[in-house]
Amino acid sequence: MTPSTLERQLAFLREIDRLKSVVRLSPLIDGSRRENSAEHSWHLAMYALVLAEHAAGTVDVQRVVKMLLIHDIVEIDAGDVPFHVPATHAGQDERERLAAERLFGLLPEAQAAEFRELWFEFEAAESDDAKFAKALDRFQPMLHNAATDGGTWVECAVTLEQVTTRCRPPIERGAPALWEAAAGMAEAHYRKHSPQD
């Protein structure tokens, strides 16, 4: 007997519970532990709802929310690769593509296709919605680093120049005002902790 629509949907919803066990390098703001990718996805969806007016282009906020809710689900199979650890990035695109096939493929076909396309759109970062979503995904960890006396900036021993090179383009392209705020936070951190002090 083939599983019913509802059975396939519930199988998917059970499977993605595993995103709660994918641990990112980023700390919580209180420094008590690292963030997991499920709660990170919730937080980013809230960022989209609250910060939509700062998007560079004309965005459909509800679509951005949806994109951010699903953007990390591939990590259940592919794992999280820390942004500031480039050595881990090789082969990740292919691992994530396979993960998207398998995980979204648990759903009834029409939903599977919709989620796959939305995820590809996010990854491509070309539409206004995707550019804003990507900007938020890069912006949120900067807030956490600034709030925890350095977070992954310290842990990965990155310089202000590296932070700027890596974070400015994706954030500025999707939300210029957020890059301005983030740059201010990063500069304040590095000023306080510069090697010359």
Add this chain to the structure above:
Amino acid sequence: MTPSTLERQLAFLREIDRLKSVVRLSPLIDGSRRENSAEHSWHLAMYALVLAEHAAGTVDVQRVVKMLLIHDIVEIDAGDVPFHVPATHAGQDERERLAAERLFGLLPEAQAAEFRELWFEFEAAESDDAKFAKALDRFQPMLHNAATDGGTWVECAVTLEQVTTRCRPPIERGAPALWEAAAGMAEAHYRKHSPQD
């Protein structure tokens, strides 16, 4: 100097990071630990996206998603009260109302008002959107209990009759097909673990 719109928005987004530290009684599906309210909110938003076709009324899915993303934020101040521990429920409505005032009040006024109203609508559970959102909030823990050999049903020593009395009305009202599925899971659990065996 009064804080700018962006500063108020970022203060709110920093503050709600604390929802990741509000721990619910419900287990993760792999049983490894309890679920927190932030990742729970992410999971419920995914439930809304995937299960919308099973809603009893005509729902605006994007509004239901938004409602579920914010529905537990009050727990930052008010704490989570376990559904199957009625003794903890006294005074919770008032604690949550005060929490909604304070937490959403961190935002610029128009956004604060919008989130407060959406949260009140969820709590009232009268609109079709809110009925569906509430149904999902009651349905998801049943899946986790069924998947973990009882979860909070065992931990709180509730009977099948209590589960039915407490869960059937809110779930059936918002999503009848989901109550049918949940009842099947609960019955299977209690059949396997009935005292007579």
